[in-house]
Each structure stands twice: as structure tokens, then as C-alpha cells.
Amino acid sequence: MDIKKGKQIDAPFKLLVTGPNGIGKSTFAADSPAPIFCPTEPGLDEIDCHRTPRPKTWGEFVAICDWLIREPHDYKTFVIDSVDWLAPLIDAQTCIDQNWTTIEQPFGKGPLMSLSYWRSMIALLDEMRDRRGMNILLIGHVEARRYNDPTTEGGYDRWQLKLPGKAGALLQEWAGAVFYCEFATILARGKRTDTGERVVHTTRSAQWDAKNRYGLPPTMPLSFEAFDEARRDDRTAELDGLLATKSEADQVKVRTWIASQADKKLATARAIERLK
Secondary structure, eight states: OOOOOSOOTTSOOEEEEEESTTSSHHHHHHTSSSEEEEESSSOOTTSOOEEOOOOSSHHHHHHHHHHHHHSOOOOOEEEEEOSTTTHHHHHHHHHHHHTOSSTTSSTTTHHHHHHHHHHHHHHHHHHHHHHHOOEEEEEEEEEEEEEOOTTSSSOEEEEEESOSTTHHHHHHHHSSEEEEEEEEEEEETTEEEEEEEEEEEOSOOSSBOOEESSOOOSEEESOHHHHHHHHHOOOHHHHHHHHTTSOHHHHHHHHHHHHHSSOHHHHHHHHHHHHO
């Protein structure tokens, strides 16, 4: 039995990159290692990349995945652009299977029945990673949805993945990291102003969903190079430099907190952000 210990930094990544239209999600993906795009939506014409034919049915999408799993090629990253435009293909296949005229028939069961196809997609992507060592990068759009927080009174709007039912939660659970992309803003004279800088958030907030298993900083530039460097970077020296300016008691407090965390790299990144 081949038992491994520690983080596998070189293991193929599983990314779900979300955000509004035009923020640069596809450009981010185009800079990943040897990418091949599966364009489920129009809009890649301005990006210099390799792409498959646009699938019109669920069966065509499965055929693309099978080709990448079984046939010889040199691609290293599979990009689905976007997962929310894949949803109509899955809904259509579900309707064929159930002999429905619409995914809303019968009421309430459509999204639940289609969930099996999202699980099948994940199985194909996992096979691609295991057999071919390919990275997986999923692009998704977001929409404002009402969120009823059980810990507070009332609810509020937050940006969530534009997918039906529990499909979004399933993909977020599967991904190694979920990014929320936006333009950075600053608060000046009581007004929030766009800086023009595109950034990635890697931790969840009241405004968006995000997740990070790669020990990334909470916020970083929207560039694949920044992600790759952060994923491989040991920031111990940077932490030591910041702590050198603090009292001994503060140093002990920070290091004790980091030691208590399961993900030391992520804890180090968060401590650095707080100390800056």
C-alpha cells in the first residue's frame, strides 16, 4: 500500500473561479498550464487558446471528457467555461430521461433529479485528474440571491454561484479552492471607489462564497502567476520579519494561534495579512 504523508503541492489542482461578467476569469484560466477550454458559452473569440467544439448536448460534453481521458494529447488543464452554461444541457438530458417537457415538471423535482448528472461530471473530472494528471478549472458566473442567515435576524443579499438547486454547493464542496473575483475598492470621503485592480478573494464573507485548501492569502491579484506562486510559497520568513517588530507577548500569541490551526500555511497567510 502506497501511503503518503504531507501536502501534495504538485497534485493537480481543482479550482472554481467565480465572479461577474468581464472581470477576467477566462484570461486567468488561459494562463494556466497548457489549457484546453470547453466553451459552453460564446465569448472566447478574443482569447488566444485551444478549445474543443462547443457542446450542444450532455452527450457531446461527455464525449469531450472521454477524449481527454483516453486519447493521447499534451494538455495539462481542462477549463469548463462556464459551468452555469452547462446547466441547460444537464436540464435537457434530465427532461429526456424523465419524459418531461420542462425541468420544472413535476414541481420541485427537476433540480434534484439533475443532480446525478453533476455528480457524473465530477466523476469524469476526477478520472481526468487521476489518469491523465490534469488540472481542473471551472469558471462560473454569480448572481445576487437572498440569504437567510440562521444566526441573525432577517436576511441579506449575497453573491452566489448561478446554478440551480444544490449543484452549486456540490461543486464548491468538491473544489480545492473557490475564488470570488472583483474589482478592488477603497473607501474615500464616505464613498467606495473602484481602484481598477482585479483581485481574488479566497475566504468566505457575508458578501460572497469562497474557499481555500491551498494555504493562499485571503486576497491576491487576479492572475494565474500570483495563484501559482502563493500555492507553492513558504511565507515563514515574511512572518518572522513582521513579528520582529512586535512585543514578545504578541509574538507568542501569534505563533501559538498558528500552531493550533489544522492548516498552518493558511494560518500563516492570515496572520501576515493581520500584521500588515
